[in-house]
Amino acid sequence: MLSKKLEKALNEQIRIEAESSQVxxxxxxxxxxxxLEGVAGFMYGHSDEERxxxxxxxxxxxxRGGHAVVSELKAPETDFGSLQTMLQQLYDHEVFxxxxxxxxxxxxxxxxxxxxxxxxQWYVAEQLEEEALARTVLDKINMIxxxxxxxxxxxxxxxxxxVASAASDTAGA
Numbered sequence: 001m002l003s004k005k006l007e008k009a010l011n012e013q014i015r016i017e018a019e020s021s022q023v024x025x026x027x028x029x030x031x032x033x034x035x036l037e038g039v040a041g042f043m044y045g046h047s048d049e050e051r052x053x054x055x056x057x058x059x060x061x062x063x064r065g066g067h068a069v070v071s072e073l074k075a076p077e078t079d080f081g082s083l084q085t086m087l088q089q090l091y092d093h094e095v096f097x098x099x100x101x102x103x104x105x106x107x108x109x110x111x112x113x114x115x116x117x118x119x120x121q122w123y124v125a126e127q128l129e130e131e132a133l134a135r136t137v138l139d140k141i142n143m144i145x146x147x148x149x150x151x152x153x154x155x156x157x158x159x160x161x162x163v164a165s166a167a168s169d170t171a172g173a
Contacts, residue, residue, distance in 0.1 A: 001064065001065045002061065002064045002065060002066040002113070002116065003111045003113065005107060005111060006107055006108065006111050006113055006116060007061060007066040007067070009103070009104055009107050010057060010060070010061050010066070010068075010104065010116075011061065011066075011068060011069045011071070012100075013057055013100060013101070013104055014054055014057045014058055014061070014068055014069070014070075014071075015071045015073065016097060016100050017050050017051075017053045017054035017057060017097075018050075018051070018054045018070075018071075018073055019073050019074055019076070020050040020053075020093065020097060021047045021048075021050035021051040021054065022047075022073055022075075022076045023076040023077075023089075023093060024043050024044075024046040024047035024050060024090075025043075025044070025047040025076075026076040026077060026078055027043045027076075027080065027086055027089075027090065028040045028041075028042075028043035028044040028046075028047060029078075030078065030079065030080050030086065031043055031083070031086070034083075036083065036155050037155065038154075038155040038156050038157070038158045038159050039083065039155055039158055041158075041159050042137075042158045042159055042161070053123070053126070058070075060116075060119055064115070064116070077089075083141055083151070084138075084141050084142065087134070087137055087138045087141050088138060090134050090137070090138070091131070091134040091135055091137075091138045093134075094127065094130045094131045094134045095131060097127060097130070098127040098128075098130075098131055101120065101123045101124055101127050102124075104120055104123075105117060105120050105124065108120060133161070136161070137158065137161065140154060141154060
């Protein structure tokens, strides 16, 4: 059985994951309108992934005797100015989500809820991968700068970029 404090915190994380999905969906739409099909596909995939993270939390809360609440979401931005700005926001958002997961883990230790602590370890590992991927993508676009040819290649190649390849890129650095 979940404590009320932990149930409330998990419901807040459900909202954060749902808003993450919306943010990434908005980024995908913006990129698609700008003709960046590769970036759009990458972001559509991340939007779907965040929704799956949310659903995993919903099922867990309900299975542990709590009540997962579907709450109102804040509307995401719709204009990101530049790809570099958008990818910086992607990275910053992943850092924010990581901190939120860390805060949740802290509550599980305070509440001595080791089952939820164990469940959240998947999210801890996932966020390490997500941050590495976002950092890699941001580093690549910063390296390209204003080079249109580089942007074309980046857009084409981003769909091939996976968490595993991002991790190997950062391991070699």
